[in-house]
Amino acid sequence: MISKIIEPKILSLITTEKCTAACHNCCFQCSPRLKQRMSLEDMKFLIDEVIKDFPMILACVFTGGECTTLGTDLHQIINYAAINNLKCRIVTNGHWAVSESRALLFLKQLKDAGLHELNLSTGDEHQKWIPYDRIVYACQAAVKLEMFVAVNIESTPESKFTSVSMKSDDRISREIMLGKVVVKDSLWIDFDKEHLDRTLEMNDGPCINLFNTISVSPDGHLQACCGLTCKNSIYLDLGSYRKHSLRQLYIEQFDDLMKLWLYTHGPKKIYSFLCEKKGVANESYRYPHICSMCHHILENKENMDIIKANISSIIPSVMLKYQFINNLKT
Ligand code: SF4
Ligand code: SF4
Incomplete structure (x- = not known):
């Protein structure tokens, strides 16, 4: 990828x-x-x-x-x-x-x-x-x-x-x-x-x-x-x-978009994206740590299905930011 x-x-x-x-x-x-x-x-x-x-x-x-x-x-x-x-x-x-x-x-x-x-x-x-x-x-x-x-x-x-x-x-x-x-x-x-x-x-x-x-x-x-x-x-x-x-x-x-997305944008942005797609209230404040939020994103099949269905709109911003971060590091 x-x-x-x-x-x-x-x-x-x-x-x-x-x-x-x-x-x-x-x-x-x-x-x-x-x-x-x-x-x-x-x-x-x-x-x-x-x-x-x-x-x-x-x-x-x-x-x-x-x-x-x-x-x-x-x-x-x-x-x-x-x-x-x-x-x-x-x-x-x-x-x-x-x-x-x-x-x-x-x-x-x-x-x-x-x-x-x-x-x-x-x-x-x-x-x-x-x-x-x-x-x-x-x-x-x-x-x-x-x-x-x-x-x-x-x-x-x-x-x-x-x-x-x-x-x-x-x-x-x-x-x-x-x-x-x-x-x-x-x-x-x-x-x-x-x-x-x-x-x-x-x-x-x-x-x-x-x-x-x-x-x-x-x-x-x-x-x-x-x-x-x-x-x-x-x-x-x-x-x-x-x-x-x-x-x-x-x-x-x-090769895994989810890991790249976590790396470029983080769990909170992904969680907000999912709440918007599901039409539910964003309650990110209820998670004690980004890792527990990450766990809930990754282990929920509905979340992964939403991400798969929207993959073409997610990829460009992930790739752009990945390249930007990578250029800064090298
Ligand atoms: S569990 Fe925590 S450290 Fe691991 S990918 Fe998720 S947010 Fe990053
Ligand atoms: S490894 Fe686990 S059980 Fe052992 S000291 Fe650390 S937190 Fe406590």
């Missing part, structure tokens, strides 16, 4: 479904009970494929679930990625940081293996499983090791623990002020409250998560995005790398 694809910049390995926490509304529904994980050989194979077929990728993110449950395999794969010139980041709930000294020891070993960046997750739901103090110890240790550290705090309008709570914690506020620890509130979807009767600010622009990451799930499927609802979407599942090459699976996305 298009002549020039957008090259991804990041490899994201969803290494395991296992987690030391079991947060209600975890977008991947991870828990200590789940076992599926990537083997060391699988992860090495994926890194080899990316080095060969995606030369623009310079960073590798190890996430989950809780990637540190991989134990020494995590050290080995970080080392493997690092010697292949990929900058390595882990995303973790910080369960291992039971004291500052233990956190320092743990992180030092990962840094020696090649870890470049630490990304911590916390918030009201996480703290039911992992005490907040561990986030502080992990940050203090990372700062001592001069490692970049970011903390994502799950955020809903009802959140009690927010970035303000952390910024006012004397143990770490100075490092936050100096920019050594970056703290940000990240929208958290209450999946059990599908529609919310309140107004929320939502990104009404394009989806910036498409076409920038090779994201692979523990069962070996390439995912179109790391969006909060992607696990439940057959549509965003691009297929198994065991059947086709990563490159082929990635490139095939560019």
Whole structure:
């Protein structure tokens, strides 16, 4: 459909479904009970494929679930990625940081293996499983090791623990002020409250998560995005790398008008278009996040039928904007 694809910049390995926490509304529904994980050989194979077929990728993110449950395999794969010139980041709930000294020891070993960046997750739901103090110890240790550290705090309008709570914690506020620890509130979807009767600010622009990451799930499927609802979407599942090459699976996305439309205009514009065609009220404010709106668009057959029926009027503006964005990027 298009002549020039957008090259991804990041490899994201969803290494395991296992987690030391079991947060209600975890977008991947991870828990200590789940076992599926990537083997060391699988992860090495994926890194080899990316080095060969995606030369623009310079960073590798190890996430989950809780990637540190991989134990020494995590050290080995970080080392493997690092010697292949990929900058390595882990995303973790910080369960291992039971004291500052233990956190320092743990992180030092990962840094020696090649870890470049630490990304911590916390918030009201996480703290039911992992005490907040561990986030502080992990940050203090990372700062001592001069490692970049970011903390994502799950955020809903009802959140009690927010970035303000952390910024006012004397143990770490100075490092936050100096920019050594970056703290940000990240929208958290209450999946059990599908529609919310309140107004929320939502990104009404394009989806910036498409076409920038090779994201692979523990069962070996390439995912179109790391969006909060992607696990439940057959549509965003691009297929198994065991059947086709990563490159082929990635490139095939560019034949799909829906993904291009999400990328150029975003879920909110598509939702408005659908409401207009159906002649129903636009209630976009009821969705807590663009990913939940996206999920509802993609999983509804009537929506897809409307889009198919109007394809010739949609294509020109999508193609024009795609080319415009692509020209800006190159
Ligand atoms: S810590 Fe993260 S991966 Fe683990 S259950 Fe909570 S949200 Fe899911
Ligand atoms: S808006 Fe849709 S395509 Fe974009 S990240 Fe969210 S779920 Fe994925």
